[in-house]
Amino acid sequence: MDNSDTKTSPVIIETHPSYKNLFGMIERRMDRSGHWVTDFTKIKAGSLLRANGGFLVVNALDVLIEPEVWPALKRTLLNQKIEPETYDPFPMFSTSALKPEPIECNVKVIMIGDPFLYQLLYFRDQDFEKIFKVKADFDTVTENNAQTIYQYSCFIKKICERENLLPFDQSGIAGVIEYAVRLSGRKNKLSTHFNNLVDLLREADYWAKRDHQDIIQKKQVNRAIIEKIERLNLIESKIQEMIEQGTLMIDTEGSVVGQVNGLSVYDLGEYSFGKPTRITAKTAIGRAGIINIEREADLSGKTHNKGVLILSGYLRSNSRSYQES
Numbered sequence: 001m002d003n004s005d006t007k008t009s010p011v012i013i014e015t016h017p018s019y020k021n022l023f024g025m026i027e028r029r030m031d032r033s034g035h036w037v038t039d040f041t042k043i044k045a046g047s048l049l050r051a052n053g054g055f056l057v058v059n060a061l062d063v064l065i066e067p068e069v070w071p072a073l074k075r076t077l078l079n080q081k082i083e084p085e086t087y088d089p090f091p092m093f094s095t096s097a098l099k100p101e102p103i104e105c106n107v108k109v110i111m112i113g114d115p116f117l118y119q120l121l122y123f124r125d126q127d128f129e130k131i132f133k134v135k136a137d138f139d140t141v142t143e144n145n146a147q148t149i150y151q152y153s154c155f156i157k158k159i160c161e162r163e164n165l166l167p168f169d170q171s172g173i174a175g176v177i178e179y180a181v182r183l184s185g186r187k188n189k190l191s192t193h194f195n196n197l198v199d200l201l202r203e204a205d206y207w208a209k210r211d212h213q214d215i216i217q218k219k220q221v222n223r224a225i226i227e228k229i230e231r232l233n234l235i236e237s238k239i240q241e242m243i244e245q246g247t248l249m250i251d252t253e254g255s256v257v258g259q260v261n262g263l264s265v266y267d268l269g270e271y272s273f274g275k276p277t278r279i280t281a282k283t284a285i286g287r288a289g290i291i292n293i294e295r296e297a298d299l300s301g302k303t304h305n306k307g308v309l310i311l312s313g314y315l316r317s318n319s320r321s322y323q324e325s
Contacts, residue, residue, distance in 0.1 A: 016062070054108070138192070
């Protein structure tokens with residue numbers, strides 16, 4: 001592999017970072033007598049050599065789950081040398097082959113992964129910090145302004161042209177942007193989860209074609225959103241049904257001493273929703289303090305326990321009975 005005539009730095013995106021695809025291999029063939037034979041013409045370059053002098057982009061999780069790839073990649077980047085060899089999953093049964101000289105390798109590897117995977121490697125792998133010194137975080141939201149809305153419109157047009165979707169009119173683009181605002185959770189932000197947005201564009205295109213429309217309007221976008229919610233809100237509908245039947249008791253009228261209605265948020269990944277929850281409290285003679293029944297029964301989580309402890313601290317600092325005890 002020779003990149004000497006390349007005018008710009010090569011950028012290789014390896015979607016399948018197996019050992020053979022990354023480091024290359026020495027191919028072999030069986031002759032008539034049943035022996036494995038090879039020669040220098042059977043040496044095949046991998047993605048690291050093709051990206052020599054440039055950049056190699058890989059998915060971090062794919063690299064970690066492929067056998068023998070992560071240790072070999074660390075050795076290559078630390079020593080800046082590639083040693084082409086025959087890939088043998090079972091070394092004890094391997095046959096002898098060529099042993100080429102190591103090849104100098106000057107490549108920048110870009111690994112893409114989630115924050116959890118980065119923290120896991122940073123604290124568990126002592127070589128990770130030495131090799132990967134630059135970290136770049138990508139925000140999941142962006143500013144909601146005229147420039148960003150224009151860029152969103154260009155993005156929608158690009159996806160429509162690439163995937164042969166129907167064009168969006170002004171109301172359709174507005175519907176997509178409203179959905180992006182809803183995904184971000186703040187009115188002054190737009191979501192950058194483009195996978196969800198592209199799925200919305202595809203589904204809106206389906207409903208527009210089903211309605212025999214030439215353009216995609218806001219009503220098709222809204223229908224795509226509603227249809228997606230109906231596919232994901234089974235648990236929400238069951239909880240709502242239990243509230244209507246009285247299985248889950250929620251009072252919406254009047255006032256009761258020691259009882260308030262709270263809101264619990266359920267996050268199911270693609271879909272999240274709020275559920276009303278009754279919160280009750282009773283007082284009795286005994287040792288001062290708040291007894292968290294959910295915590296005592298091991299039914300609460302860390303967030304709930306923290307909230308109760310914060311409330312206990314507030315009452316302790318403001319209640320006279322706490323101070324006297």
